[in-house]
Amino acid sequence: MEHYNMNLTLKVWKQKNTNASGSFEIYQVKDISSEMSFLEMFDVLNEQLILEGKEPIAFDHDCREGICGMCSMYINGRAHGPWEKNTTCQLHMRAFKDGDTIVVEPWRSKAFPVIKDLMVNRSAFDRIIQAGGYISVNTGNAQDANALPIDKKNADDAFMAAACIGCGACVAACKNSSAMLFVSAKVSQLALLPQGQPERESRVLNMVAQMDKEAFGNCTNTYACEAECPKGISVSNIARLNREYLSASLSTEE
Amino acid sequence: MGLTGLFLVTFLIVHAGVNACIFINDGGATFNAAAHFMSHNWVIRIMEIGLFAGLIAHILQGLLLWKQNTAARPTKYAMSAANENSKWYSRSMGILGSLLLIFLVIHISKFFVGTKVAMYADGGANDASHNLYLEMKEEFQKWWVVLIYSLGVISLFWHLLHGFQSAFQTLGINHKRYTPLIKTIGVGYTFIICLLFLLMPIAFYFGWIQ
Structure with a gap:
């Protein structure tokens, strides 16, 4: 891949705190390497x-290897920028060319208030997990790998759902700010496994109730998430979450 | 939303089926007989109440979604490349539905109310002589009526294209084997229903049927 340098214009959202009204600031950056990550450019x-004595831009980041889900940036109208299945830290500057203007905003959702600049408060996700995204057992040592027989397909689906890193891109991209993809992944990973069965019904009801309480929008199946x-x-x-919710609502006697 | 939507989907099959009787091209005899049955059979009359209830429920659900979903994002994005991640019509169900509602008001006031007036005004004196086919034929001679109907059907087309498969997802049906089938049936259904509805005003306007 050919290496090149570029000069860019950045339009970045600046907001002092949650209650302040923010606005865009325009910055120029020069000689940015195409091999840098988007965060390194920041x-x-x-x-x-x-060096200029100005205040730096506040943004979230942690692992910088695509697994922590912190680097929430809405880049040129898309969550985590133009690449598919990608986080901002794994977005590289070769996605852009010399002279480009890049617009960077925080996630926009009532449930994710802006803390400062590009940082948002995603505690709503934590509260949804606290409402039921766990299993209530004392964990001793890890069991033998095959002590509990699990259907291969269920194991695969549970692993796929468990890959969710809680980054909030689903909420950010959804026109309704719906958290259904996040909640469905967290409900699915436990509903598919034997360990999740004892609390299966209360889990889905409580997590959905908390999701609604956090003022996320509703799913209208645009599949942007x-x-x-x-x-x-x-x-x-x-769809599994909808099934789980429907069946739990019909069978629960609480 | 999904449940009421699918209910309305089944209604459209009946509606399009009865209307398709005009294509028999027998001067409206079959169509008028079918229309007379639909407006006088008491089972159908009871179902009619259910239909309006379903339609109103669908509208109320839509309004509630619209209210909650707008409130969920108080600050809009300055730049949004939504076409990169979703289809425009899946994001425009509210607008398409509103256009459909406007169309429905015009549509109902033209034909549904006309039939009811004939049936009940003056003690039903005009009921026997009421000719819905002739009424349609006359209405669809006006270019602007044909235009409104065509726009209504186009709105319905995009609304159904998303709505049909979306309803199944809402009801929890998403299956490796069956979902592609549901999607294909949904597209087929949408094309057939909308083509039938679109052909009616156009066929009358261009005099393809007598």
Whole structure:
């Protein structure tokens, strides 16, 4: 892959705190290598701002290897930028060319208030997990791998659902700010496994109730979430969530 | 939304089927007989109430979704490349539905109300002589009526194209083997229903049927 340098114009959302009204600031960056990641380009910009005595741009990041789900940036109108199944840290500058203008915004959702600039508060996801995304057993040592027989297909589907990193791209990309893909992945990974059975009904009811309480929107099946998910979580999980919810609602006596 | 939607989907089959009687091209005899049965049979009359209830429920659900979903994103994105991740019509069901509702008001006031007036006004004196076929034929001589109907059917086309398969997903049906089948049936259904509805005003306007 050919290496090249580029000069870019960045239009970045700046917001002092949750209650402040933000606005776009325009920045110029020069000699950005095509081999840099998008976050490294932001590091270069922030170094430059610090040297100029200006305030750097606040953004979330942690692992920088595509597995933590922190780097929430809406780049040129898409969650995590133009590449498929990708996080911002794994987006590389070769996705852009010299002279490009790039618009960077935080996730926009009532349930994800902006903390500062590009950082949003995704605690709503944590509260949904606290409402039921767990199994109530004391875990000792790990069991023998095959002590519990699990259907191969169920094991595969559970693993696929468990790949969710809780980044919030599904909510960000959804026109309704719906969290159905996230919740469906978390419900599915446990509903498909034997360990998840004792709390199967209460889990789905409580997690959906918490999701609604957090003011996420409703799913209207546009499937934008699946298209933007960095881990390729399938919307078939949402159908499973609907099934689980329907059957739990009909059979629960609480 | 899915349940009421699928209910309305079944209604459209009956509606398109009865209307297709005009293509027999017998001066409306079959169509008028079918229309008379639909407006006078008491089983159908009871189902008619269910139909309006279903339609109203579908509209109310849509309004509720619209309200909650707009509130869920108070600040819009300055730049959105939504076409990269989803189909425009899947994101435009509210607009398409509203266009359909406007069309329905016009449609119902033209033909449904006309039939009811003939049946009940003046003690039903005009019921026997009421000719729905002739009424249609006259209405569809006006270019602007044909245009409104065509636009209505186009809205219905995009609404169904998303709605049919979407309803199954909402009801929890998403299967490796059956979902592609459901999607194919949905596309086929949408094309057939909309083609039939579209052909009616056009066939009358161009005098393809007498």
